[in-house]
Amino acid sequence: MKAARLFGAKDLRVVDVPEPESPGAGDILIKVKAVGICGSDLHMYENGRIGYTDQSDVFTLGHEFMGEVVAVGEGALDGHFEPLQVGQRVAVDPCTPCYECEMCEQGHPNLCLHHTFYGLFPEDGALQECMIVHGRNCFPIPDSISDGGGTLLETLGVAIHTVDLAKLKVAKSLAIIGCGPVGLLILGLAKKAGAYPIYAFDKFDWRLEKAREWGADEVFNVDQVDGVQALMDATNGRGCDTVIEAAWADHSIQMAAEMAAYGGRLVLVGIPGDDQLHMQHAVARRKGLTIMMCRRMKHTYPRAIAIATTGMVNIDELISHHFPLEDTPEAFAKNFNYDQGVHKIIIDV
Ligand SMILES: [Zn+2]
Numbered sequence: 001m002k003a004a005r006l007f008g009a010k011d012l013r014v015v016d017v018p019e020p021e022s023p024g025a026g027d028i029l030i031k032v033k034a035v036g037i038c039g040s041d042l043h044m045y046e047n048g049r050i051g052y053t054d055q056s057d058v059f060t061l062g063h064e065f066m067g068e069v070v071a072v073g074e075g076a077l078d079g080h081f082e083p084l085q086v087g088q089r090v091a092v093d094p095c096t097p098c099y100e101c102e103m104c105e106q107g108h109p110n111l112c113l114h115h116t117f118y119g120l121f122p123e124d125g126a127l128q129e130c131m132i133v134h135g136r137n138c139f140p141i142p143d144s145i146s147d148g149g150g151t152l153l154e155t156l157g158v159a160i161h162t163v164d165l166a167k168l169k170v171a172k173s174l175a176i177i178g179c180g181p182v183g184l185l186i187l188g189l190a191k192k193a194g195a196y197p198i199y200a201f202d203k204f205d206w207r208l209e210k211a212r213e214w215g216a217d218e219v220f221n222v223d224q225v226d227g228v229q230a231l232m233d234a235t236n237g238r239g240c241d242t243v244i245e246a247a248w249a250d251h252s253i254q255m256a257a258e259m260a261a262y263g264g265r266l267v268l269v270g271i272p273g274d275d276q277l278h279m280q281h282a283v284a285r286r287k288g289l290t291i292m293m294c295r296r297m298k299h300t301y302p303r304a305i306a307i308a309t310t311g312m313v314n315i316d317e318l319i320s321h322h323f324p325l326e327d328t329p330e331a332f333a334k335n336f337n338y339d340q341g342v343h344k345i346i347i348d349v
């Protein structure tokens with residue numbers, strides 16, 4: 001069978017790999033149907049590393065994915081602890097916590113000390129035709145959620161966790177820096193949570209157009225105006241109650257601190273390429289900011305499925321391109337270059 005494997009920085013190749021064997025106890029075999037490309041995949045693609053995870057051998061990317069169950073290992077239960085069945089369509093949470101460390105015990109599986117992660121070296125991801133995954137990571141999805149939409153539940157899960165951390169309140173102001181898929185999903189959820197007004201910032205006009213469509217009250221292109229100044233002008237110099245940073249530029253953290261009101265709250269979601277957090281201490285200290293870092297998500301798939309099926313946020317609108325598995329290298333190059341009109345690219349396996 002085919003798999004798209006990363007051989008080193010910007011060296012992605014579609015190659016033949018052996019078919020997986022039959023699934024062991026608790027595991028299932030899925031035929032992968034769709035995989036989304038994520039900003040963190042682009043970090044790996046660009047540098048062969050993310051954070052302090054270095055890639056030291058060839059491996060398969062892809063952590064936003066869904067598929068169809070083709071074989072069920074003994075006693076395999078899904079994420080709701082129900083038996084899995086052949087033919088079910090399932091979205092897969094890529095993160096496997098150990099369920100038996102202090103963080104897991106305290107209800108923070110996203111901070112598990114021993115977790116593994118599909119699509120992060122050394123664990124192979126989903127850019128392959130078939131794959132064995134743990135049943136507990138799988139959440140059956142209804143037919144009303146498209147294959148591409150099924151992959152976006154992972155992204156949506158991160159947005160849900162972010163909005164949880166942000167503790168948004170009705171008619172309290174919000175600034176969102178970065179209108180990629182995560183930023184836009186945060187915007188969609190923030191609207192539902194009642195944040196107002198919402199200001200959105202990005203350097204690409206087509207993303208800002210989407211932000212406006214999704215209900216941002218004002219949008220600013222940070223390549224054309226000074227984002228901080230623009231926000232201060234719009235808020236009479238006060239800034240925003242909450243600022244969410246969902247970009248991956250190093251100056252955007254500093255921007256976030258400058259945009260926050262006194263006593264405000266920052267939630268940092270973006271992962272900077274240089275793995276450094278740049279923020280002037282005095283700005284954050286004098287304002288007495290509360291700063292939260294978003295690490296993955298908790299048990300958010302059931303909520304993400306509810307949001308997708310009720311149409312609370314129309315996740316399909318974020319899918320701008322589809323590529324077949326054979327064209328994965330072209331899809332990554334297109335996403336990496338931020339070509340005009342790119343929101344979320346889906347690989348149809
Ligand atoms: Zn991701």
Ligand SMILES: [Zn+2]
Nearest residue numbers: 098101104112
């Ligand atoms: Zn754990």
